[in-house]
Amino acid sequence: MSTLDKEYLNMESFTVQIEEQDKAGTNKNNDEQNTADTNKNDEVHEKADTNKNDEVQDKAGMNKNDEEQNTAGTNKINDEQNTADTNKNDEKTEIDDNLLIDIVPQILSTATTFSSYPSDLHSIDKVISDLQPEIPLYCIRPKVIESAANLFVSSFPGRVLYAAKCNTDPYILQMLWQGGIRHFDCASLGEIELIYRHFPLGKIHFMHPLKTKNSIRKAYFDYGIRDFSLDSIEELNKIIEATASGSDLGLFIRVELPKGIALHDLSGKYGASVIESINILRQARPIAKQLGICFHVGSQCLEPQCYEHAFAIVSDIISQANVKIDVIDAGGGFPASYPGSIPPSLDLFFLAIKRGFDALNLPEGALLWCEPGRALVSAACSLVVKVMARKNHTLYINDGIYGNLADAGPLLDWRFPVRLVRPDQLSTTKTDEEKNFTFYGPTCDSLDFMDGPFVLPNDVKVDDYIEIGQFGAYNSAFRTSFNGFGETMTALVNDDPLMITPGY
Template sequence: MLARGQNVPTIEQAADFVERRRPEVATLLISRSVLLGSADNFLKSFPGGTLYAVKANPHPEVLACLGASEIAGFDVASIEEAESVRTVCSSKPLHYSHPVKATASIRDAYKIGIRHYVVDSEVELDKILACVSRPLSIAVRLKTPEKSGTYDFNTKFGLHPAESVPLIKRIIDAKVEWGLTFHVGSQCKHPKAFSAAIHVCHSVIENLGKMPGYLNVGGGFPVAYGQERSDLTAYFVEIKAACSRMPRVPLLCEPGRALVAESGTLVVQVIGRADDRVFLSDGVFGSFGEVNYSKIQMTPYHLTRASAVPSLAESEFRVFGPTCDSFDELDQRLLLPATIKEGDWLIFPMMGAYSNALASRFNGFRLPSVELID
């Protein structure tokens, strides 16, 4: 039941884990080798510096592993994320990329060494300039021309190009390094969304007649769930081509999902079955929190209690999590062995991003465990 492109060695490691441990609690297995491989492939292809977006998976082992890689730094959205990074990696810079921050958080950020910030309003700029000493770097976040990802961040953050110019001039007058940034949206479907956004940045630069210290093209680099391996070549080609049409400026990006998704394999146990309903030890309030909203296609691999050989006869099932809430249901039917029963396990590949990061203890159920498998 493996889809093309799924990491077979990782599936085999997960199957071995089940045979040895017989886990009753959902467990996210992180492959260090796959994580480093994904990061290395991305770093070799992107024409600039790469910041890991901690929100995708903030587990200490993931942060430590990436901190030891060649990434340029970390993109954080809270003091808590920043402190998590600093417990395992003290050497690489942190970029506080959330455009809205509490004044107390800005003060705390500066105390722990953060010098890179993002704003999209005069109010936010006032707070930073009042709280933070130089040297300092501030990027202005722009809206992207159109929605192209699963999540449309334009509804919450960003300035239109004309609105950004007065703000940038204030940053320049304050003798602070300035940059431009945007985010095309998570799981961006169209490579040209990046070139369109870069063109907007170019227009702002031409309007100002001054060069920024850097251009951060954000995240949104997609992964192919349940399909062939993700190929970001078209995205990198589009970014390079767009940047070639403007004066040279240092580039940054902040991927999360693209670095960690493939490294995570989720093991869950079947805790009940009734007709075409299957109940799992993890659900929407746990590791599957993003699955419904992002329309992620799940392709699990089945293990019985007695054997690692999956059943050949299959049926479609409704799949529920363990809680008492009817919302705790995947919005897609899964093709599973017709003989599936309580005590069996399902292995879900490509679960390294936005799984443990979103999990809650709703109804008192335990959080999924996280373990490294190599």
């Protein structure tokens, strides 16, 4: 293996490192997590809402889902859990072995461990110049993820759950953990299994309001998950049945919000109306150990006041329902910077949420949570694509809407910052003139089009590379292999993000 491979580390080698560490069970990874856990968590809980219940719950969370499972119920349940765990470990070993066939040489020669990122990371320009990649290159900035997580966890006035759907790249997950993230909002069994495998000490919350009975059952009995969101009486009954009337449930009623001004609207699909919420809260209260209300203002929300409006709706529901509420979960929606979409400082969002929460006048011990995705990971990643052809101001690039660039396509028309990267600066005439460009992706489909505009020097040409920034949220999660494309390399880099989000 070349030095380059060692330095830039592709995705597979990291994945296998995690698998390897997981396989060893109570190994380095766990020890590191334990240490990080103790250090960071202490800090987090001193700063964040030093609420007794919170601490108690966090300790329970930190003491591993397994422990919750052990104390959760009868011997029968424990037996089931043990069997399930054993099966899972067996499965894991099989997967590891398969992966190892191809990747062992890379693991053996990879000096980097998961406890930290290498200190000698390179710039994107150097990586491009050295590798001259023919396939898209996903660049991760470890320091940026760690500090974003750290800032969120220390500044948000409550508990921070990472919305796993946003990006489940194993390296990103690990850096979030190093930044102090210990709680995960998962939407499916797939996400739950993934997070559990990486972080057996983390605490998972199943926050999709619509679930299959089987996924609730597995979440509760196999993974020790206690918190579930719901937006209907049918879902409440499903949870009761699937958990065999669990006596330790956290039930979070997802409240419907009117269409807001967030760039990516999430109203309409999930959420109970005011009347329905009141009814569900009353029926859930006698069953729930912890009763919560959650909402989502929409992703890339640019106005802190949107959260205050949401709290006003929650306030109305609580006063009409007249039941004790233990937790308010303000969801995600926290913005990052994109061209034409520069948000106010993150602190203003936190302030608005704190004001809204305080105005509820909930009983002593009530908790505040949030579920950020985008704001934690957006700036941490870039995608580098190669120009395959140019026709006027349209560039044909080696990635597109069926690959890593779904959000830039016709569905969302999301705008991203771009930067020209030339491996051989000397061979080109520099020009300061910039123009708006559109992109076509590599597939046969003419829908594979990105309107941008992407602002680039006018002399951009075939074989140039383009860094597309603010790329950590969602994009790579949608990647397909349509038309045989989709293969992507991954490198760790030390550049600053292409845009700075106020408050970071």
